[in-house]
Amino acid sequence: MTKAAENSCELERLAQDIAAKTKEFIAVLHKNGHALPSHDPGLPRNQSLPPAGVTLQTNLMELTTELQALVQGPRLHVHNQILAHVNLVNLHAIYKLKLQELVPIDGSISYKHLAKSVGVGEDVIRRIARYAITKHIFQENDGNYLAHSATSKMLAESPMMMEWIGMVCEEMWPAATQAIPALMKWPGSQEPQHSGYAIAHNLDTHVFDMLVDQPERAARFANAMIYFNSNEDLAPHHLCDAFDWVDVKQLVDIGGSAGSTAVALATRLPELNIVIQDHAVLGEQAQRSIPHELSDRIEFMAHDFFKVQPVHDADAYHFRWIFHDWPDKYCVMLLRALIPALKTGARVIVSDFVVPELGTQSRYREGLVRGFDLAMMELFNAKEREQRDWDKLFCDADPRFLFDGVRAVAGADLAFISAVWGGA
Numbered sequence: 001m002t003k004a005a006e007n008s009c010e011l012e013r014l015a016q017d018i019a020a021k022t023k024e025f026i027a028v029l030h031k032n033g034h035a036l037p038s039h040d041p042g043l044p045r046n047q048s049l050p051p052a053g054v055t056l057q058t059n060l061m062e063l064t065t066e067l068q069a070l071v072q073g074p075r076l077h078v079h080n081q082i083l084a085h086v087n088l089v090n091l092h093a094i095y096k097l098k099l100q101e102l103v104p105i106d107g108s109i110s111y112k113h114l115a116k117s118v119g120v121g122e123d124v125i126r127r128i129a130r131y132a133i134t135k136h137i138f139q140e141n142d143g144n145y146l147a148h149s150a151t152s153k154m155l156a157e158s159p160m161m162m163e164w165i166g167m168v169c170e171e172m173w174p175a176a177t178q179a180i181p182a183l184m185k186w187p188g189s190q191e192p193q194h195s196g197y198a199i200a201h202n203l204d205t206h207v208f209d210m211l212v213d214q215p216e217r218a219a220r221f222a223n224a225m226i227y228f229n230s231n232e233d234l235a236p237h238h239l240c241d242a243f244d245w246v247d248v249k250q251l252v253d254i255g256g257s258a259g260s261t262a263v264a265l266a267t268r269l270p271e272l273n274i275v276i277q278d279h280a281v282l283g284e285q286a287q288r289s290i291p292h293e294l295s296d297r298i299e300f301m302a303h304d305f306f307k308v309q310p311v312h313d314a315d316a317y318h319f320r321w322i323f324h325d326w327p328d329k330y331c332v333m334l335l336r337a338l339i340p341a342l343k344t345g346a347r348v349i350v351s352d353f354v355v356p357e358l359g360t361q362s363r364y365r366e367g368l369v370r371g372f373d374l375a376m377m378e379l380f381n382a383k384e385r386e387q388r389d390w391d392k393l394f395c396d397a398d399p400r401f402l403f404d405g406v407r408a409v410a411g412a413d414l415a416f417i418s419a420v421w422g423g424a
């Protein structure tokens, strides 16, 4: 078979698979009483799909991404990736001008009125809105009025997602433009301040050390984490299914931010007591997020995780999305800071991505994790790690950490990596 014939077979195979999976997806939605996907803002959203629906959704994303790449051909495929950067210009405008809030939930607003409210020219507002409309964000009525689509309505009703958008547009995006200059300026560096973020924001410390003195930016970072954690595939409660918790009565959640993980664990594990440790600046936000009925089992403690661990003899010490913020040298320091507090058999758990070996998952799924990897590079000169990197980190920190492998939980994007303290 010629190469051209093979490609046409590949296209047809993808199209047939897409048609078959779409049918299955619709059947699952019907079976579970869900509305079919639509851009209509009047239809229900946030339908939590059953596991079969989530799998089909992922399959369809994988297949349609592959179909698009083939149909576009190499030139258009790259061309469209480059053009996509203006999506951030558009989302930044929506965030900054609060357009999602100004458009009434059940009505519309004229461009003229909108322009007056935000103090920007009507022509500019119309251009921003009309680009957004091409991405299914907002819809236009009668040529002069802006109304919600399903997506813009979701933005209006998701303040934490808007915080994430603001964080990406104002903190990460400038950093992204400096990521490669940083690599070239400090080749092979193991210092977190040798990053695109540091150049873009004129910093000589780690991002989190800067945030200590900037409560508003710190709160936006924490809110972005709350948004992430509210997505089922990244929800902290999956950790409950990774281990047998019978013997775990006390856990320290190190770098636990405003407490999403602590609340999720304490809700499902009624015997568990949790200490959240983070910078003092997050204490108030954490106190607010702990429900009254859990307040006798969760406490917040201000603690710098590079200093010696003050909570001795806990059954488990947990780091969620901490190690990927730091180069290896600092991860080893984090583990060593625990040692004086550890009793024999204490478990150290890390909830983080594990980068799959190249080609062992779909390009779509592998691309998501490798995207985080580059984001960690731009922000902190840090990285996501493969399984062997995790093993090595524990080993480099101290051979008495007995690496206990990586656990996966169905439906969870993060993996659960752990080691047991074998020292006396």
Ligand SMILES: C[S@@+](CC[C@H](N)C(=O)[O-])C[C@H]1O[C@@H](n2cnc3c(N)ncnc32)[C@H](O)[C@@H]1O
Pocket (backbone or CB within 6 Å): 208, 209, 225, 226, 229, 254, 255, 256, 257, 258, 260, 261, 277, 278, 279, 282, 303, 304, 305, 306, 319, 320, 321, 322, 325
């Ligand atoms: C990416 S966030 C992860 C938050 C949380 N574990 C989660 O999964 O939602 C990293 C956290 O580490 C905290 N952090 C950074 N440096 C720290 C330090 N030296 N001591 C304690 N916490 C720190 C930050 O304040 C932030 O809450």
